[in-house]
Amino acid sequence: MSEKMITATAEAAAGLIKDGMTVAMSGWAMAGYPKAVPEELVCRRKGGESLAVNLxxxxxxxxxDEKLGAEGIISRRAPMIASRTLAAQANKGTMSYVEQQMNKMPKLLRSGKFGKIDVAVVEALGFNENGELIPTSSIGMTSHLLDAADSIIVEINKAQPELLRELHDIHIPAAPPKTQPIPMVSTAQRIGQTGIAVDKSKIRFIVETDIPERMGAQPKGTEVTARIASHLFNFLQQEYKGWKGKLPPVQLGFGSIADSIADAFQHSAFHDLQFYCGGVTEPVMELLASGRASAVSAGGLGMSERVEQILAETPKLSERFVLRNGDLTNNAEVIGRLGVIALNTGIEMDIYGNVNSSHIAGSRVVNGIGGGAGFAQSAGLSVMMIQSTAKGGAISGIVPMVSHLDISEHDIDIVITENGLADLRGLDDVERADVIIGNCASDAYKPQLAAYLVKARENCGGHHPQLPDDAFTWHRRLKEEGTMLEKDI
Amino acid sequence: MSEKMITATAEAAAGLIKDGMTVAMSGWAMAGYPKAVPEELVCRRKGGESLAVNLxxxxxxxxxDEKLGAEGIISRRAPMIASRTLAAQANKGTMSYVEQQMNKMPKLLRSGKFGKIDVAVVEALGFNENGELIPTSSIGMTSHLLDAADSIIVEINKAQPELLRELHDIHIPAAPPKTQPIPMVSTAQRIGQTGIAVDKSKIRFIVETDIPERMGAQPKGTEVTARIASHLFNFLQQEYKGWKGKLPPVQLGFGSIADSIADAFQHSAFHDLQFYCGGVTEPVMELLASGRASAVSAGGLGMSERVEQILAETPKLSERFVLRNGDLTNNAEVIGRLGVIALNTGIEMDIYGNVNSSHIAGSRVVNGIGGGAGFAQSAGLSVMMIQSTAKGGAISGIVPMVSHLDISEHDIDIVITENGLADLRGLDDVERADVIIGNCASDAYKPQLAAYLVKARENCGGHHPQLPDDAFTWHRRLKEEGTMLEKDI
Incomplete structure (x- = not known):
């Protein structure tokens, strides 16, 4: 190791980080982020120091996002925000948000377009015998961030389970023109290394910490999301009836719909389940614990006491659970090859199947596009699940025209709401609208949606009939009258 | 070969095709389609027979599309239309258009969702010693179409150059869960077979034809498109300055912008050019002829007398030119691995970089989404080129909000108009709008676009400020006043 690399307090290490710098931090899918150095930045800011960075x-x-964002320490953020605080700042225009898809990050980081990275702060379990850095509960883009950074701070967190050491599989595809095929054909296959090569001369500080990583409470399934899961399972049984109770690898996210689906998998007849996810949390890990799932690949592992218990108690864990770097978790080549069933959710969907997954009323960001669009584009089967109404019926999940478009109708095969399922494959645009309205919209909004479609076909026509003025009346009515529902229909 | 397989007249063979059937035909990128059987269908229709098929x-x-569409023989069409006649029918609602992305076709055909294919009509040079079918100027989805069809008619066209025999490279990835890595790492690499395996028992008729395949006249570059090409080349020289005059493989389509780019390549300092395209026509073939291009991979070859001459005169042709099936030409795995420079065009783009490439005023289809979005999603560098105005200035190519969205802002790296270039990488949404308006919009529309952005930021705010009512005023003004231009600004 470099003579420059010294064990230091978080305070001393954080001293490398100055106002206006571009700072990279490890972390992916809510896991594996540094903790002590960010706390120091918060202390300095609270102490009155002018301190804001491009994160x-x-x-x-x-x-x-919450910790640093609440103190206004983040002036610019890429590639995804995941906090109400930071979203509010992005929407107010006080923080600059460079929203990117997860699968674009390797090429964007290599392009240098996020700016020179002054300092990278990464969490690790330590180093292996080759001097490679061993990450913790995620690997993410850490390899690229370390490559791009001028200086590096490593937080070695003794509170992260040592068991994670045997779970990492790190494979960094070379940049074109030297890129080779990714030699991976199954979910839990190991094709890479256990550590991340790092230029030791750039490591300026090692900070030893002992801070357990704990996810906040996650949303639970509801009666409505259970109905969505039920429609999904009826469909999967039909669609994969030749698969003898197995399924292609499933991509599942977080939230109440995902919770209901995990619960349904726990009680379904499917067996030897595989999950190929950006991140996994307790519900998917419970499927591993119960033996329902036989292979899980994840970019990040949402830590909790229960997850640590599952890690400790699962036999042959490293054969069944793989933590991969972001180059692979969201990789089109791998997702397409495995024929992943992508289970995504959105904010609103239009009658043709276009999805808004990021911006309320077309302008105000919630989180960001994340990995969903990439999975939908490359999946073997792309499923979009959405509740047919929100806010007690004031909002229809199905609208004439989405106010912002993240996932194209051409990247969606199946639409599910609590009311039913629409299989869009092989349908023309008006047929799509008919099945989405007929099978998926809420009864309260069906007449309004059907009337819109009739009017659009008559007044405008075309292959994809749309009347933007009429369509956006829905969002205007919500803003002005508090509901998308027409009074006189 | 099957006892059922007999050489027959086109009239006899076409007799297999009845009103209401689903008929598959070979063809990809304007090349390699059957000719005699479709002519027979036209004759029958003109003779008064009720005849319309799902094509x-x-x-x-x-x-x-033109030949059959003009007679109303196409009642339903997938996955792409490429004719004004058929687009008009789709927009009138008299023909059902199932618009799909090219890269989705293998999985969609395997799903059976286009309906049972009654008859497949494919053009071929003949059969090889293994009894495999040898396609002509495209391979496309023919393998999947033959697999899915109940009966097959093969048109053996003696007018197609025999030289094509040595150009095909056919590789059909297995469906999940048996999909393997595609072992291809360079543009002209051969990884497959020279013929398509076919169940001979399904071949009902062989029709011998002698009909030269000739593309219609293609649009030539203009002074405006030459300026777009010029901005592109200045950028490429900077972006790839470490590549010693080489470039990653380039995806180039058809049309006047593509013509100007091919012309610029002919006169630029770049050498050993590679092209990885859905289809190629004379301009790219001229680059092969001149020695500027050393490797061309295409899904279809637009035939002309000049192209036939180039095929005949190019030494070591099969080492430099490969005709691939559609599973590979538009494959995300391969496009990403090669780091393809995707050069796409669109109808309109919004100030944030979202692109409409298919529907005028949001409703009326021109052709369809085709392969562009797939290339943009997976490319090493995704470039969108558009003229800043159309119809003598009545239409701005840059609008506040696209009326239809095919390619997301997140899948676009670089925007070019004749006025300049905007590099969107690493920018937040308002910064994107600033560079697109500032560098790319026409002077006539800049004040209007800038005023919109100011108003959207003030009245609505948010991370992605949009005022749909104001935005769609642009399209309404065009319809009502004949121009998007405001009178009083």
Whole structure:
């Protein structure tokens, strides 16, 4: 190791970080982020120091966003925000948000377009015998962040389970023109290394910490999301009836719909389940614990006491659970090859199947596009699940035209709401509208949606009939009258 | 070969095709389509027979669309239309258009969702010693179409150059869960077979033809498109300055912008050019002829007398030119691995970089989404080129909000108009709007666009400020006043 690399307090290490710098931090899918150095930055800011940085991570790290964002320490953020505080700042225009898809991060980081990275702060379990850095509960883009950074601070967190050491599989595809095929054909296959090569001369400080990583409470399934899961399972049984109770690998996110689906998998007849996810949390890990799932690949592992218990108690864990770097978790080549069933959710969907997954009323960001669009584009089967109404019926999940478009109708195969399922494959645009309205919309909004479609076909026509003025009346009515529902229909 | 397989007249063979059937025909990127059987269908229709079919091809085949569409023989069409006649029918609602992305075709055909294919009609040079079918100027989805069809008619066209025999490279990835890595790491690498395996028992008729395949006249570059090409080349020289005059493989389509780019490549300092395209026509083939290009991979070859001459005169042709099936030409795995420079065009783009490439005023289809979005999603560098105005200035190519969205802002790296270039990488949404308006919009529309952005930021705010009512005033003004231009600004 470099003579420059010294064990230091978080305070001393954080001293490297100055106002106006571009700082990269480890973290992906809510896991594996540094903790002590960010706390020091908060202390300095609270002490009156002028301190704001351009923060780059691999993907969503809500703890960093909330912790640093609440103090106004983040002036610019890429590639995803995952906090109400930071979203509010992005929407107010006081923080600059460079929203990116997860699968674009390797090429964007290599392009240098996020700016020179002054300091990278990464969490690790330590180093292996080759001097490679051993990450913790995520790997994410850490390899690229370390490559791009001038200086590096490593937080070695003794509170992260040592068991994680045997779970990492790190494979960094070379940049074109030297890129080779990714030699991976199954979910839990190991194709890479256990550590991340790092230029030791750039490591300026090692900070030893002992801070357990704990996810906040996650949303539970509801009666409505259970109905969505039920429609999904009826469909999967039909669609994969030749698969003898197995399924292609499933991509599942977080939230109440995901919770209901995990619960349904726990009680379904499917067996030897595989999950190929950006991140996994307790519900998917419970499927591993119960033996329902036989292979899980994840970019990040949402830590909790129960997850640590599952890690400790699962036999042959490293054969069944793989933590991968972000180059692979969201990789189109791998997702397409495995024929992943992508289970995504959105904010609103239009009658043709276009999805808004990021911006309320077209302008105000919630989180960001994340990895969903990439999974939908490359999946073997792309499923979009959405509740047919929100806010007690004031909002229809199905609208004439989405106010912002993240996932194209051409990247959606199946639409599910609590009311039913629409299989869009092989349908023309008006047929799509008919099945989405007929099978999926809420009864309260069906007449309004059907009337819109009739009017659009008559007044405008075309292959994809749309009347933007009429369509956006829905969002205007919500803003002005508090509901999308027409009074006189 | 099967006892059922007999050489027959086109009239006899076409007799297999009845009103209401689903018929698949070969063809991809304007090339390799059957000719005699479609002519027979036209004759029958003109003779008063009630005859309309659901037509499925691999991709765009304008000759079939025009020939059959003009007689109303196509009642339903997938996955792409490439004819004004058929677009008009789709927009009138008299023909059902199932618009799909090219890269989704293998999985969609395997799903059976286009309906049972009654008859497949494919053009071939003949059969090889293994009894495999040898395609002509495209391969497309023919393998999948033959697999899915109940009966097959093969048109053996003696007018197609025998030289094509040595150009095909056919590799059909297995469906999940048996998919393997595609072992391809360079543009002209051969990884497959020279013929398509076919169940001979399904071949009902062989029709011998002698009909030269000739593309219609293609649009030439203009002074405006030459300026777009010029901005592109200045950028490429900077972006790839470490590549010693080489570039990653380039995806180039058809049209006047593509013509100007091919012309610029002919006169630039770049050498050993590679092209990885859905289809190529004379301009790219001229680059092969001049020695500027050393490797061309295409899904279809637009035939002309000049192209036939280039095929005949190019030494070591099969080492430099490969005709691939559609599973590979538009494959995310391969496009990403090669780091393809995707050069796409669109109808309109919004101030944030979202692109409408298919529907005028949001409703009326021109052709369809085709392969562009797939290339943009997976490319090493995604470039969108658009003229800043159309119809003598009545239409701005840059609008506040696209009326239809095919390619997301997140899949676009670089925007070019004749006025300049905007590099969107690493920018937040308002910064994107600033550079797109500032560098790319026409002077006539800049004040209007800038005023919109100011108003959207003030009245609505948010991370992605949009005022749909104001935004769609642009399209309404065009319809009502004949121009998007405001009178009083």
């Amino acid at each position: 780059v991570t691999g993907a969503n790290v809500p703890w960093l | 499925v091809t691999g991709a765009n085949v304008p000759w079939l």
